[in-house]
Amino acid sequence: MERRSLSLLFRAARLIAGLSIAGCLSVAQAQPNEHTGIDLIGINMSGANFAPHITPGKVGTNYFYPEEKYFKYYASKNIRLIRFPFIWERLQHDLYKGVNFDQMRLLKRTLDFAANHNQKVILDMHNYGRYKGKLIGSPQVPYEAYATVWRKLAKAFKNHPALLGYDIMNEPHSTDGLWPGAAQAAVDAIREVDMDSLIFVEGDRWASTFHWRYVNEDFLINDPADKIIYEGHLYLDKDFSGRYAKDEVVDPMLGVERVRPFVEWLKENNLKGFLGEYGVPGHSESMLLAMDNLLGYLNENCMPSAYWAGGPGWGKYVLAVEPVDGKDRPQMEILQKHISNSCTEYGPEQ
Structure with missing residues (x-):
C-alpha cells in the first residue's frame, strides 16, 4: 500500500512533468527524410541471447x-x-565479482554500430527474473546484487549517443511476488548515476499484455526522473508463447484485443508504454493482417513496438524478419507501412 500511495504522488507529478519524457525521446526522433513522427517501429536485434543455458559460452x-x-x-x-x-x-x-571486459566491449561495439546509422538502442537483460536459475530477491540473488550490475551498466553507457534506455529484465515470471521489489531496486540504482535515460520495466507473467491487469494491476514503480516506460509482450498463438501451430488462423483483431488491456491500464494510470516483443509467421495471411491491425492501433496511441526478431542466426525461422537469400520477409512490408506517424512523444494519451 505504501508503494501505491507514493505512486499517486508521482502520478500527479506526471501531469506537470510529462515533457520530461518527451525531451528524452527527442533523441530518438527521426531526422526529417523519408518519414515523419518519432521512431515507433523497431526490431529486436537478437543473437547475443542465444543458448542461455550455456554460460558463459563462446561468442560466434x-x-x-x-x-x-x-x-x-x-x-x-x-x-x-x-x-x-x-x-x-x-x-x-x-x-x-566485476563485469566481464569482453562483454562490455561487445555491448559498446553494438551501441557504436547503432550510432553509425542514427539508431537508438534499448539494452535488454534477457533473464526472466533470474540469475543462474535463482529468483532475484531470493537469498541466492539478493536485490542489491541485481541493483549493482545495473548501476555498473548505467555508469558505463549513460552518455553513449546511441543509448535510448535500459530494459531492466525480460519477461519475469513466477516470481513469488519478488519482482516489484527487484524492479524498484534496479530503477533506484540506475538513477544514482543516470537521471536522463529511459527505463523500460516489464510486468510479471512473461510481461503478457493480455494478462497484465490480472497480475500487474498495482505494479507502479517510483522514478525520481519520471522516465519509466512500462513494457508488455504479446504473441498471437493459442497459448501466447510464440510457438505457432503450422496452419493456425486468427481473427484479424486478435492483436488489438490482446494488447488492449495493457493500453487501457496505461491510460488509466497516465503512464507511457512499449510493446517490446511480438511476432507472426510470415506465411500466414491471417497473422499478417492481425499484425497490420495491431500496429495501426499502437500508432493511434503513439506506442512504440519492437518486432521479434532480426539479427544473425535465425535462418528460415518463421517469425524472423531477417532477409532470406537477399529477399525481404513479408513482415517487413507491414513494418514499413506503419513507420510514418504524427506522434511527438510516447503514449498512450488519456
Missing part, C-alpha cells in the same frame, strides 16, 4: 553479437529503434 559459436551490416540493413528500411537482448551470466560470471 553459442551466441552472436551482430556485425554492422545488420544495423545497416534496418537503417536502410528507416528502422532506427533497436531492442538488444543480452545475458546477465555472460556479462557477470560471478554475482559478487
Whole structure:
C-alpha cells in the first residue's frame, strides 16, 4: 500500500512533468527524410541471447553479437529503434565479482554500430527474473546484487549517443511476488548515476499484455526522473508463447484485443508504454493482417513496438524478419507501412 500511495504522488507529478519524457525521446526522433513522427517501429536485434543455458559460452559459436551490416540493413528500411537482448551470466560470471571486459566491449561495439546509422538502442537483460536459475530477491540473488550490475551498466553507457534506455529484465515470471521489489531496486540504482535515460520495466507473467491487469494491476514503480516506460509482450498463438501451430488462423483483431488491456491500464494510470516483443509467421495471411491491425492501433496511441526478431542466426525461422537469400520477409512490408506517424512523444494519451 505504501508503494501505491507514493505512486499517486508521482502520478500527479506526471501531469506537470510529462515533457520530461518527451525531451528524452527527442533523441530518438527521426531526422526529417523519408518519414515523419518519432521512431515507433523497431526490431529486436537478437543473437547475443542465444543458448542461455550455456554460460558463459563462446561468442560466434553459442551466441552472436551482430556485425554492422545488420544495423545497416534496418537503417536502410528507416528502422532506427533497436531492442538488444543480452545475458546477465555472460556479462557477470560471478554475482559478487566485476563485469566481464569482453562483454562490455561487445555491448559498446553494438551501441557504436547503432550510432553509425542514427539508431537508438534499448539494452535488454534477457533473464526472466533470474540469475543462474535463482529468483532475484531470493537469498541466492539478493536485490542489491541485481541493483549493482545495473548501476555498473548505467555508469558505463549513460552518455553513449546511441543509448535510448535500459530494459531492466525480460519477461519475469513466477516470481513469488519478488519482482516489484527487484524492479524498484534496479530503477533506484540506475538513477544514482543516470537521471536522463529511459527505463523500460516489464510486468510479471512473461510481461503478457493480455494478462497484465490480472497480475500487474498495482505494479507502479517510483522514478525520481519520471522516465519509466512500462513494457508488455504479446504473441498471437493459442497459448501466447510464440510457438505457432503450422496452419493456425486468427481473427484479424486478435492483436488489438490482446494488447488492449495493457493500453487501457496505461491510460488509466497516465503512464507511457512499449510493446517490446511480438511476432507472426510470415506465411500466414491471417497473422499478417492481425499484425497490420495491431500496429495501426499502437500508432493511434503513439506506442512504440519492437518486432521479434532480426539479427544473425535465425535462418528460415518463421517469425524472423531477417532477409532470406537477399529477399525481404513479408513482415517487413507491414513494418514499413506503419513507420510514418504524427506522434511527438510516447503514449498512450488519456
